[in-house]
Structures are given as structure tokens and as C-alpha cells.
Amino acid sequence: MAHPHKIVVGLDFGTTYSALAWASTNLPGQINLIGNWPSAGILTHHSAPTEIAYHQGSTTDFSWGYDIPRTARRLKWFKLLLESNDEHVQSGTPLPAGMTAMDITRDFLSALYQHAIGTLWRQNGQAVMSMTKVDFVLTVPAVWSDTAKQRTREAAIAAGMSNEHNLSLLSEPEAAAIYTIKNQDRNAINVHDRIVVCDAGGGTVDLISYTVISINPLKVTECAVGTGDFCGSTYIDRNFEVLLQQRMGHHYKNLRVETQQRIIKNFEEVKCAFRDKPDQSVYHVNVPTIDSIPEAGIFGGEFQLTREEMKQLFDPVVDQIMILINSQVQSICSEGNQVNSVLLVGGFGESPYLFQRLETWCRQWGISAISPHGAATAVVKGAVLRGLEPSIPFQMSTVVRRVRRHYGTPMSTPFIQGRHSERDAYSDPITGRKMARNQVAWFLQKGEPIADDRRITRNFCRSFKKYSGPWIDSMVACDLDRPPSRVTRDVKHVCNITADLSSVSKSCYEKKWKNWRKYYIARYNLDLTISSGDMKFELIFKGASFGSISVDFDL
Structure with missing residues (x-):
């Protein structure tokens, strides 16, 4: 049966949070973020936690995202296991007996797939969906190996994303660049500009640099070989967890697993808002079930962190990102070219502290630091745009890669x-x-x-x-x-x-x-x-x- 029109679903499968968006060939300029996540009675956002919790004694029944009960033992950061053989990563993400990272990924992607399809049918109705082809564009870190990308594709296929659908993969920084350049404000990026796109996520940080050949239609060419590393925001969470254990000592071991998980969640809120303000000397993380442990720095149910301690949690990770950005810029400059701007996108890209550090560094090189509006959703929206392009006349982006x-x-x-x-x-x-x-x-x-x-x-x-x-x-x-x-x-x-x-x-x-x-x-x-x-x-x-x-x- 011929389909008069098509819907493209973009899926940003992240280490800490995942996002879904869609648009149709009838209204290609209207990209819809999929929300209304299954929830255990808590506030939800544009993205859902990349977390899954299997029911007691089962490897088939599970809760996911916001729908996981607070008392459940949840699996997180399992996306990193598709790539990394690092012992620290593996020890921090213990899997259920007999299950692999691909099994966990398949189950989580199947939940996202079913949620996306259910949302489309509910919002568009049977009459429209029965004559609509639905394709999926799944984004992956550019820094990933061939094996990790193949594992991701196979997990997505097993999750149902190739059942009567076309499934394609797109690198995360390329998706972000396509969306940001096409939806920029005030001509921040112009023809002949050289831009470095830094996609900072929960697990990985990817960098790709482009020379802009034309804006409409979009044509860019990579002006340096892309780089990246595993230095996303989850590594700040890990640094905090180590500090928490050191400070609490034996008290930490006495905490229930769900309490430990809740403290890390509470720290994430502090982490996302952190900026280096000289007039703020102390930061507070809520610690449920505990009133005070003075020797651990817990008073009135709050774990206290000094400004310097916060920076010590962030700086090893941010320093690594700045080294990557500096290396990319130097690679371009070594060929006699000048970088005009650095685009900071991704979930971690919205960190005020990371942008502070980037802006300070860029200023000394005469480079513009840009954190575009909606940086956290640029990847998933770019995936939708890229998937729609073949169906829209004169809108096909041309990307020449290295x-x-x-x-x-x-x-x-x-x-x-x-x-x-x-x-x-x-x-x-x-x-x-x-x-x-x-x-x-x-x-x-x-x-x-x-x-x-x-x-x-x-x-x-x-x-x-x-x-x-x-x-x-x-x-x-x-x-x-x-x-x-x-x-x-x-x-x-x-x-x-x-x-x-x-x-x-x-x-x-x-x-x-x-x-x-x-x-x-x-x-x-x-x-x-x-x-x-x-x-x-x-x-x-x-x-x-x-x-x-x-x-x-x-x-």
C-alpha cells in the first residue's frame, strides 16, 4: 500500500535521559516533543530517565523511566556498556543474571518504541495513522566504535523499530548541528563560518567541526577529524557518590539502596543549576531519612558541599571537555583557519558552569561561545529534520564528513x-x-x-x-x-x-x-x-x- 505521507520519529537514546520527537511531511516545520511519560505520580519533563527496573525474579516484566517505584532497584548508565569494557563502568552498572547490555537496551528501547507509537495513534487518530508510514531515526555518539553502533542497531531492531518502519542511525553532533544552524537566532552562524559543535551528554562528549558552505539549503563540510570521549555528566555524579561514601563512612552502608539512589537524584538537581558564584559558599543536597551526622557534614537532613568541593566534582570532567575543544580548535588553526564559534549542545550542554568555563576560554581566542535555545533537545529535533529531508523538496542537507x-x-x-x-x-x-x-x-x-x-x-x-x-x-x-x-x-x-x-x-x-x-x-x-x-x-x-x-x- 502506498503511503500518501510519512511521520518521522527521532529518538535520542541518552546515557541519563532519552527523548522522543516527531513531525510529518504535511507539517514538517512543526516538531512535536513526545512527553506524557508513564509516571509513578511525579513531575515529568521533555525527556525520560534512561533507567529500567525489573520486577522481582523476572527478566521480562519491568518498569522504566519515571514509572519506576522509589523502592525499586533501578539500572542506569547501561548505555555505556554497549561500548565500554572499563571495569569501573561495569562494576557501577551490575546487570541481572543472564542478561547483557544489549538485552537491557532492547527492553528500554521497546518501551520507548511502544510509547512513541501509542502517542502517535492517540494524537493523530486511526484514520491518519492507517495511511501513514512511520520511520525512526536513532541517534548515536559519533565517538562510538563500529561494534557499539551495531549493537545499538540490533537492539533497536529487536525492540520493533524495523517492523514496517525504516530505521536509520545518525550521529548525535551532526543531528544537533543540523537543527541549530537551521533554527539559529539573529544570524549567529553565517556562510564561510567555521564552527565547533560540542555535544555534551550524560555519558559521552562528541565534537565535530564544520565549515558552513551555505545555509539554505544547508551544506557543511567537516574541517577537522571529529573527536570525543567518555566525559559526560554522569562522571560528576560518580565523583559525588565517592565523596558521599567517604564523608559518611559506615553510615552510607547502612542506607537502603533506594535512599542511596534518591540522594544521587537530589544531587542531580543541584548539579544542573550549579554556576560558580563567589557569593555562594555552600550548596545543599537533600538526604532523606537522615536528620544530622555532623562528622559527615549532614545537618537538618541536608548534605552540605562547599563551593570548592562542588568545583572539585566538576573540574576533572570539565577539564577533559576543554582539552577536547582546545584540540579541535588547534587542529583547525594548524591549517591556517580561524574558528568563529563553539556551539554547546546536549543535556550537559545546558550546564551553567560548563558554559562559564567555555565562555572564559573562548574569550581569549576571540571565539563566540553559543548555547542555543533548547540545547538539550537539539539532537532529537535534528534527527527528525534529517529524517524528513528526503521527502521535502530542496531541503536536503549536504554534509561532507571526514x-x-x-x-x-x-x-x-x-x-x-x-x-x-x-x-x-x-x-x-x-x-x-x-x-x-x-x-x-x-x-x-x-x-x-x-x-x-x-x-x-x-x-x-x-x-x-x-x-x-x-x-x-x-x-x-x-x-x-x-x-x-x-x-x-x-x-x-x-x-x-x-x-x-x-x-x-x-x-x-x-x-x-x-x-x-x-x-x-x-x-x-x-x-x-x-x-x-x-x-x-x-x-x-x-x-x-x-x-x-x-x-x-x-x-
Whole structure:
């Protein structure tokens, strides 16, 4: 059935909070934030806590977001487990027995999916929804590895987001940049400007820098390789938790789990409002069930923090962000260019203290620091805009990215003395030719500019006596500035592509003879087709596709 119009749902799956928004091709300028979250009787906001609590003894029944009872043991920060193998991250997010981070993510995304679909049907009615195609755009950190992005995609598919829907992934800072530039006030960003977008979230901080080529239609090109790190606002929460434990000593261990969780929640309110004010020397965090513990600095049910202690909680994290921003700016300046502005977006991007630090730093470089209106929702709204663009004439944004790492395929090649190592040498059992294994043909170079839907082709060949497929080729990546010509420990496996050519007739292959024995040669192409956040890796034989795999990766 043909759908006369479409709705695009943007989903910003965050470490601490997640947001949903939607718009239709009928009213593309009207982006609607999805609220009305299921709630256990507490005030809700434009985003819901990325938290889940499984019912006692169950791994299928759960509460999520605002609907979790205060007495329940809640799982949070589990998004970081999709990427990080850090012991501190894993120990801080213990999972139910037999469940993985992908299982938790699937369940949480399924709750968001059902809430989004239910809201759309309730707000638009059956008559509209029955003839409407719904697509999803899920944002992911640009700093994430290919594996983490693939895990996120698979969890979203398992959650239902590909059931009669198109699902696409988009990097968080790119989504924020698209929305901010298209909805800027007072021409804060102009053609030829160079801007650094800092997307500061709960878990990750991503930076991407653009040169603005045109505003309408939007065309930007990356002017430095993007960077990022795990230095979001949750690490301030962790610093506070450590301080709380140190100050309270054995009293902390006597607190119930829900009380500990409530104290951290109460600190979040103080954290979000903190700015370095010389005239405010003490900050207070409500501590339920406790009146006073003078040696811990708790008086009248409030945990007291000095101005210096607050800064000590923030500064290790903010310092790391400022190092990332400085590195990005210096990278641009090293090419003889000037940065005009730094855009601070994301949930942590609304922190007054972080903006204070950024503004002070920018002033000495003559750079404008901008915290755009609605910084916390720029990512989810940008995802909706990006998803609608193909359906709106003359509104398609063009983003030329720089590849964040090298991508290639391992291969064997004829041995060349002096170039190849004898440890890689072997004799091809079919042709008898001396070959070098473990060599890498690099498809994409780190820092190389690349636009949407560019197709890159590399030629390969395979010798065989009898087809015994399927054939398996792999893709690898390397983060070094100059990649090695052979497989080393710095070359990481990304994915496999499996090609089944069992239906191909022998007559289609090139026939050869060696010592009166017949063998065949298949000459084929390995193609890369690249779009925003996704890459299709495909084997082409005589103009036909015989195997492909979609992988998600950083550009």
C-alpha cells in the first residue's frame, strides 16, 4: 500500500535521559516533543530517565523511566556498556543474571518504541495513522566504535523499530548541528563560518567541526577529524557518590539502596543549576531519612558541599571537555583557519558552569561561545529534520564528513621481495605462485572527506578448483594516523561479508590450467556505499550483488 505521507520519529537514546520527537511531511516545520511519560505520580519533563527496573525474579516484566517505584532497584548508565569494557563502568552498572547490555537496551528501547507509537495513534487518530508510514531515526555518539553502533542497531531492531518502519542511525553532533544552524537566532552562524559543535551528554562528549558552505539549503563540510570521549555528566555524579561514601563512612552502608539512589537524584538537581558564584559558599543536597551526622557534614537532613568541593566534582570532567575543544580548535588553526564559534549542545550542554568555563576560554581566542535555545533537545529535533529531508523538496542537507579511522580489507597479494615479510609468505596451492598473506587494502583513509552515498570500489580475485562457498571477506579498521600495510594488533576487525555464489555457473568464471589441472578465477569487486552513519559493504560479481552486510560506523 502506498503511503500518501510519512511521520518521522527521532529518538535520542541518552546515557541519563532519552527523548522522543516527531513531525510529518504535511507539517514538517512543526516538531512535536513526545512527553506524557508513564509516571509513578511525579513531575515529568521533555525527556525520560534512561533507567529500567525489573520486577522481582523476572527478566521480562519491568518498569522504566519515571514509572519506576522509589523502592525499586533501578539500572542506569547501561548505555555505556554497549561500548565500554572499563571495569569501573561495569562494576557501577551490575546487570541481572543472564542478561547483557544489549538485552537491557532492547527492553528500554521497546518501551520507548511502544510509547512513541501509542502517542502517535492517540494524537493523530486511526484514520491518519492507517495511511501513514512511520520511520525512526536513532541517534548515536559519533565517538562510538563500529561494534557499539551495531549493537545499538540490533537492539533497536529487536525492540520493533524495523517492523514496517525504516530505521536509520545518525550521529548525535551532526543531528544537533543540523537543527541549530537551521533554527539559529539573529544570524549567529553565517556562510564561510567555521564552527565547533560540542555535544555534551550524560555519558559521552562528541565534537565535530564544520565549515558552513551555505545555509539554505544547508551544506557543511567537516574541517577537522571529529573527536570525543567518555566525559559526560554522569562522571560528576560518580565523583559525588565517592565523596558521599567517604564523608559518611559506615553510615552510607547502612542506607537502603533506594535512599542511596534518591540522594544521587537530589544531587542531580543541584548539579544542573550549579554556576560558580563567589557569593555562594555552600550548596545543599537533600538526604532523606537522615536528620544530622555532623562528622559527615549532614545537618537538618541536608548534605552540605562547599563551593570548592562542588568545583572539585566538576573540574576533572570539565577539564577533559576543554582539552577536547582546545584540540579541535588547534587542529583547525594548524591549517591556517580561524574558528568563529563553539556551539554547546546536549543535556550537559545546558550546564551553567560548563558554559562559564567555555565562555572564559573562548574569550581569549576571540571565539563566540553559543548555547542555543533548547540545547538539550537539539539532537532529537535534528534527527527528525534529517529524517524528513528526503521527502521535502530542496531541503536536503549536504554534509561532507571526514573519516574518523582507516577502513580496509585483509587480502593476499603476489609476494614482492623487499616489500613483504617472509613470515607472511606462502605458496598458493592452486597457482603455485608465491603470495603474501595478511596484507590490507585500505578503502578509506583517516581524515578523507566523504559525502553521502559515495560508492568506493576495489577489485579482487579468487582462485579455486571447485566452488565450496560461501566466501567470506572481512573489513578491518585502524585508528593510527598512518595505517600499516599488513595486519597488526592496531588493525581491528569490524565485520564479515558472506557471499553465496553457489547459483553461479562455472562458465561464468575465468578458466585456467596449471600442470594439466583446471582451476577457475573469479574476479569481483568489493564496494562501499556510504551514507550518514551507515555503510553497506557489498560483493559485486559480473554486475550482480552476491552478498552484503550493513554496518554502522564513525565518519
